[in-house]
Amino acid sequence: MSDSKYFQTTKKGEIHELKEELLSQREDKKKEAVKKVIAAMTVGKDVSMLFTHVLNCMQTHNLELKKLVYLYVMNYAKNHPDRAILAVNTFQKDATDPNPLIRALAVRTMGCIRVDNITEHLCEPLRHALKDQDPYVRKTAAVCVAKLYDVNPELVENQGFLNILNDMLGDSNPMVVANAVAALTEIDEVSKTEVFRIHSGNLNKLLAALNECTEWGQVFILNSLCKYTPRDSQEAENVCERVAPRLQHANSAVVLSAVKVLMKYLNSIPNGDSVRTFCKKMAPPLVTLLSKEPEIQFLGLRNINLIVQRRPEILQYEMKVFFCKYNDPIYVKMEKLEIMIMLANEKNIDEVLLEFKEYATEIDVEFVRKAVRAIGRCAIKIDRASERCIQVLLDLIQTKVNYVVQEAIIVIKDIFRKYPNKYEGIIATLCANLESLDEPEAKASMIWIIGEYAERIDNAHELLNSFLEGFKDENSQVQLQLLTAIVKLFLKRPKDAQQMVQTVLNLSTQESDNPDLRDRGFVYWRLLSTDFEAAKAVVLSEKPLITDTTSQLDESLLNELIMNISTLASVYHKPPETFVAKLKGIKRGMRKEEEDEEEPDYVDDDNNGPSPNQGYAGQQQQNNQQYGQQQQQQRSGNLIDLDLSDLGSALPQQSNNPYASPQQQQYNNSNDLGFLGGGGNNNVRSPVQKSVIFGGDKSQSIQIAGAFSRANNRVSLELTLSNNSQQQMARFKIQFYQNSFGISPIDPILNCPPIEPGQTIEVSIPIQCANAAFTQPFNPVIDMAMMVLPSQEKFYFKMNFPFNCLFTENGRLERDSYLAMWRSIPETNERQKEIQIRLNQFDPASLLAKLNQKNLFEIVRKSNNGQEISFLSCKTENSIYILVELTFSQNSRVCKAISKSTAPEVMPIFEHTLDNLINNA
The missing domain is CATH 1.25.40 (Serine Threonine Protein Phosphatase 5, Tetratricopeptide repeat)
Incomplete structure (x- = not known):
């Protein structure tokens, strides 16, 4: 008989009857009564007064009845925490039941009850469940750790559950591995420290589990593989070989996750033949996405848009699959048009123009406009096809359709700017259509x-x-x-x-x-x-x-979005932190208001005024010389020869330190706290030394002084704005142009009150840099523009960005981890530099204390033949670790720095920054 009968009871005195049935000695009557209670709870009736009676039914071996009672307890425990504690004994008893289904059910239910006094009793059952012999119990417990972390992060960390989860990555059961990956990924997204790190030791275990787990387990594992940077091209190629079969999966999420992994790892494969092979394998599954329902097509097209911008060769021969069908929704047609423009080249431009011309005769006005504009964009993109594009546009103008003619004139204006003095012969035709313009x-x-x-x-x-x-x-x-x-x-x-x-x-x-x-x-x-x-x-x-x-898209943004393929970020084409309220444990405020006017894609001399100076060739050449690669010299092997016992020694006491100073003891104490997980001292904002960056002679309507700083686990631009004009300045908008660090303001609209004439105010602008992508060649200068709204008066200025602002507070490595990472980084990533000490009074102890405050953390220090050798680590916002060994010699004004990093491209700017930090300490 159907269970729908339980939802049709509306008689009076029902609660009393339910109490009687729940107290029955017959198990079948109890089950019927609990089903009625669950039905009433489902339709919104308050049956919380039956909590105690339902709880008594937990003492049963009937699995169905136990599930129903657990469902009731989960629903009402939060409203009745004092009563929910009564169920703890039963939960703990069920967690040791011989039946693995009951053990898993008990742990899952306790994890879903978000009550503090319940979670305290969950730890021991959860610890046993994580090491249970049955894989079903273990995989359930893995997910329970993530739920518990959401309620009480400190409890999870103190109980060592994160270490157990990392150990479970090597479990023999693939579903356990998949759930451990899912739990660690979820925790890592909200944790302030990195809790999930893939290394060569667990990489093969994840790849082995990939072939045997369910489709959603495969998605979790594939997404986690993007966190790993291969050591060499051979390892990258091996991973690609093992991931490539996932491209044939029926689930679109698995396919896109596999594509994401291949897109990352192909960057580490220099072999052109191998890259072409994998690109060829990616084309068919991406094309298959376009044969599904329109919603899936749209999501696939948004991801393909990113893929084509990075590697157009993947789909260069698949142009026809992007031709629009008559019954495609408008949002699918628009995306297809964009991709057709990206894939257009000299070989396929004729068939593309034929399609565009056909689209320009459609009924949908918006689609027609987009098609006409696409023809002009192809003319600008492909020089040799410009004449054919012009001819198509002239044919469209002859149709005399008002909106077609106007759109054609708009794109022809851009074609004239691209090819001056080349197509003036068509001006007469354009002038003949002036009456169409409105x-x-x-x-x-x-x-x-x-x-x-x-x-x-x-x-x-x-x-x-x-x-x-x-x-x-x-x-x-x-x-x-x-x-x-x-x-x-x-x-x-x-x-x-x-x-x-x-x-x-x-x-x-x-x-x-x-x-x-x-x-x-x-x-x-x-x-x-x-x-x-x-x-x-x-x-x-x-x-x-x-x-x-x-x-x-901007190069740094594109890199970030490629790493977020198959997520909402790849659909919105925006970084996750712009629409996710909580990222890495930091609340990020959303924009208070949207700006009506967007910045143009290119600068028009006649419309938009002067552009800021984008060129710093002379300065860049000087920087390149300063950052130039140094030939590797024969090392003394200070760290390579150290064993764990050497690293196990604590920092030397003041009495043994020939450089002892009054600051030494204080610094040693702060470092000792650091070994217990403490960070730098950047959570306290100190006064920021600003310099005038605009209007220094006060001849401008505004004077701007500013400096970048890091405090409270985030980077900000601190500005002082002085109104030198005779009018009130109401609102301000700031823009960062493309820069080598990939940073930008979280909210371009400044959160400040109106500035009256002669008034000065302080403004702090939060900077988003968690996804910084370092582009080459390095230029430390950031061009900025500020617009005063609503007058739209613009001011252009530039500032140097200090690289150490990207050093995070969780950059301190454990001693063993430091040694393991140093050994895992290849020797080719090692650099040496001698830094001249230009300070009048030089004290290594106080200097290292200052570096610690800048999030360059000392791990351990040792003395060797009259030298003090200090080992330090830091971590950038995009999770690049930099390890450095500093050697100070007595009576010497030179500090020898030997550094390694997982990303060698950042080493020149790091050495330059290290020099500045040491000599400005």
């Missing part, structure tokens, strides 16, 4: 074309004059472009535009409320009235060629 962007594009080629358009002054008649009613984008175009016409043909230029300058400077338009008008007026030739040199200067970067 959108601001299309009008602005057409006006730009007329102004740029005014000397070749006989009636250019008449065309611009027709726009000038309604100048006050036009959008600001059209007004700015019209002002510039008329000035260009005047500089090229003064007689035809003399009256027009006077009119437009008067309208811009005297009758407009737009500060951008007014300022540009004054600039042009001053130029024209001062030096006509200088005005021509400025306004008619050669424009930089543009490139299409619409679909290209």
Whole structure:
């Protein structure tokens, strides 16, 4: 009989009857009564008054009845913690039951009861369950550790459950391994310290379990493999060989997770043939994703978008699978268009243009616009195909469809900027369609074309004059472009535009409320009235060629998103911390308001003003010389020859230290605490020494002083803003341009009150750098821009970013771990540098104390033949460990630094930073 009958009881006196049935001696009646209680609980009735009676039914060997009672207890334990404690004895008894199903059920239920006084009694049963002989119990207990960690992290760490979980990675049962990986991954995401680290010792165990566990176990293991960086190309190739069969799995999540692993490990394989082989294997499963339901297609396309940006060769021969079908949803069509543009090349451009032209005749206006714009982007991307793209656009213009014509003119304007003085023959066709223009962007594009080629358009002054008649009613984008175009016409043909230029300058400077338009008008007026030739040199200067970067993500962001394939981050194309409230134990505030205006993909001289200086070639050359590779010299083997007994010695006491100072004892004490898990002293914010980075002579409307700092486990930009103008400054937006560290503000809108004239305020801007990706060549300078809203006045400045701000508070390694890591890093990653001590008063003990405060932690120190040798470690925000050995000689002004890292590309900037830290201590 169906269980639906239990949901149909609404009679009076039901609770009393249930009590009687729960007290029955017959087990079948008890089971029926508990089922009725669960049914009532499910539909929202309060049956908590039966807690004690239901609890009495736990004393049974009937597995079904026990499950029902456990379900009831889980639901009401949080509301009645004092009663839930009554069930502890039964839980503990069931945890030792001969039946493994009951043992697992008891541990699982205790883990789901989020009550402190229950969790205290969970530790011993959980410890036994983690080492149970039955794999079903062990895999259940592994997940229970993660649940317990969410309730009481300190309890889990103190009881050693994390170490047991790491040991379970080598379990003989693949499901136990998969659940251990899942639990460690979940804990690692919210822990402030790294608790899950894959090394060569457990790598093969995970790969062995991969072939035998369930599909979701495979997903957990594959995702965890992305945390490991292979030691050499051979190891990377071996992992790829063992992961590649997962590409044939029926589950899309397994396929995408396997692709993610291959995308990472292929970066470590220099052999081109092997890379091509694996790329060829990835194509069919990705194509298969596009044959599923639209929702799966969309998710697959968003991930393919990232994959194609990194390795377009994977799908270079699969263009046809991205052709849009008539019944595809619009969101699928849009994604397919983007990928088609990325894969377009000289060989397939003809069939791609044929498709785009067909799409431009569709009914959906938004899709048509996207298709027309795609044709223009292909013209900018592929030089040899530009003429064919122009012809297709002209054919579309002949259709006389309003929105098609306007979109075509917009993209043709960009094509003119890419190929100046090449396609002017089509200008007459464009001018013949002026009456079709009613959108601001299309009008602005057409006006730009007329102004740029005014000397070749006989009636250019008449065309611009027709726009000038309604100048006050036009959008600001059209007004700015019209002002510039008329000035260009005047500089090229003064007689035809003399009256027009006077009119437009008067309208811009005297009758407009737009500060951008007014300022540009004054600039042009001053130029024209001062030096006509200088005005021509400025306004008619050669424009930089543009490139299409619409679909290209920043390199550091792309690297991060590749490592998040098959997650929401790869669908949103945003880092996880931008939409996940808690990451690595740190609460991250979300943006208070969204900015209406996005930054342009490229700088337009006529529309957007000057761009900040992006080039520091001279400084970079100097940095490269300073960071230059040093030839490896023969080492004395200070660390390599140490055994565990050497490392086991504590730091030398003050009496044995020839460099003893008043700060020595204090530093030794702080280091002793560090061995117990203490971090640096960066949780206390000290005053930040700022320097003026904009408006130093106070001639600007604002003066900005700033400095980067690290405190409270995060990096921030500390600014002092001084309003030197006569107007209130209301809101501020800050932007970081692409930089070598991959850092950016968490919220570009500054959280500060309005600044009155003459007022100065302090602002702290949190910086997101947990996913820093170090690009080469290294440039420590970060270009920034600040915009004052709503006036949109911009200020450009730059600052040096101190690399040590990325050193985390959990960078201290245990002594054994330090030695193991040093030995595991290849000798090719080792660097040596002699650092000249430029301090007047030099004391190694106080210097090391200062390094400790900067999160460069001393692990151990030893004396050897009149030398003090200190071993230190640090860890960057993206989990790169750097190990360093510092040698101080008596009466010497030179410190010898020998360093190793899992990522050798960061060593030049680290050595430069170490020099600064030592000589500024």
